[in-house]
Amino acid sequence: QINLVVGAFAFHQTIDSDPSFRQEQGAAAARFLLAPSAAAATPGLLDGYGYDQFMNFGNTSAAVFGQLSWAVTDRLRVLPGLRFNYDQKDVVFDQQVYGGLQTSDPALIALQRSVLAPQSYSADVDDTNLSGNITAAYKVSERVNAYATYATGFKSIGLNLNGVPTDAQDRPVLSAATVRPEDERHVEFGVKTEPLRGVTANFTAFNTLIEDFQAQVVNAGVGVLRGYLANAEKV
Numbered sequence: 760q761i762n763l764v765v766g767a768f769a770f771h772q773t774i775d776s777d778p779s780f781r782q783e784q785g786a787a788a789a790r791f792l793l794a795p796s797a798a799a800a801t802p803g804l805l806d807g808y809g810y811d812q813f814m815n816f817g818n819t820s821a822a823v824f825g826q827l828s829w830a831v832t833d834r835l836r837v838l839p840g841l842r843f844n845y846d847q848k849d850v851v852f853d854q855q856v857y858g859g860l861q862t863s864d865p866a867l868i869a870l871q872r873s874v875l876a877p878q879s880y881s882a883d884v885d886d887t888n889l890s891g892n893i894t895a896a897y898k899v900s901e902r903v904n905a906y907a908t909y910a911t912g913f914k915s916i917g918l919n920l921n922g923v924p925t926d927a928q929d930r931p932v933l934s935a936a937t938v939r940p941e942d943e944r945h946v947e948f949g950v951k952t953e954p955l956r957g958v959t960a961n962f963t964a965f966n967t968l969i970e971d972f973q974a975q976v977v978n979a980g981v982g983v984l985r986g987y988l989a990n991a992e993k994v
Contacts, residue, residue: 762828767821774816774920783809783858784874792874798866808859810875812852816920819847834898841891846915849883850936854922878922878931886916886940902953914941914973919987938988942970969994 784792786806793799826840856877862868892910899905917938924932949963972994977986 760830763825764827765823765825767823769822770818770820772816772818774814776812776814778813780812780814781809782812782875783807788874789870793870799870801860801867803860804867804870805859805874808856808871808875810854810856810877812854812921814850814852814920816850816918817848819845820915821845836896837893838896839891839893841889844888844890844913844915845885846888847883847885848916848918849881850918850920851881852920852922853879872925872929876922876925876929878925878929880923880931880933880936882918882933882936884916884918884937888913888915888940890943904951906947906949906951908945908947910943910945910947912941912943912945914943916940917973917988921985921987923987935987935989938973939971939990941973944968 784805784807786803788805788808789799789801792805798804822842822844824840824842827838829837829839831837854875854877856871856875859871860867890911890913892908894906894908896904896906917940919936919938922931923935926932945965945967947963947965949961951959951961953959970993972991973988974991975986976989
């Protein structure tokens, strides 16, 4: 006996700041956002220091997928599945800072810019992903079932929409605007039993490997207050 499920998926999203997103610091912000120093304690350094963010973002995603269930025998079932995915994302980002202590001191300006920095960038990326899984399930007896699964997965290509790190010259690091897609590999084996009616005893062993893991990075002195997305090599 064979059962088949197929489907398709489509999604489109736009985000427009219309006209801008705004954030502003208060009088005590320096105590929380800057390492203690005489310069960081300058009265009013971050009081009223903020940004206006102008951002236009578009995201289109589409997929086709299928899952097959094949009863090879009364005891053995095989379940393979595949998914093909397409993603396209683009952003136009412009952030302008205002307020705070008005100063020409480069050291004080550098402290302000370590919290929020003016920057602008644009990015347009697209990517395709093929993922799938296959499971074999075997009925050892009326009360014992065994299974094994191999699956691949992904997290789609990404964009940083709230700013990117800045370099020593306060220029945006444009290579950080995009985030590579994750690549996932998962292997699992298990046994499910019911030694007594209503009583279960299960065992499973699995290993999951993710390459280009997408992680939130918070690093002092990068000019992105809430951090940004970046790739870790492997988890």
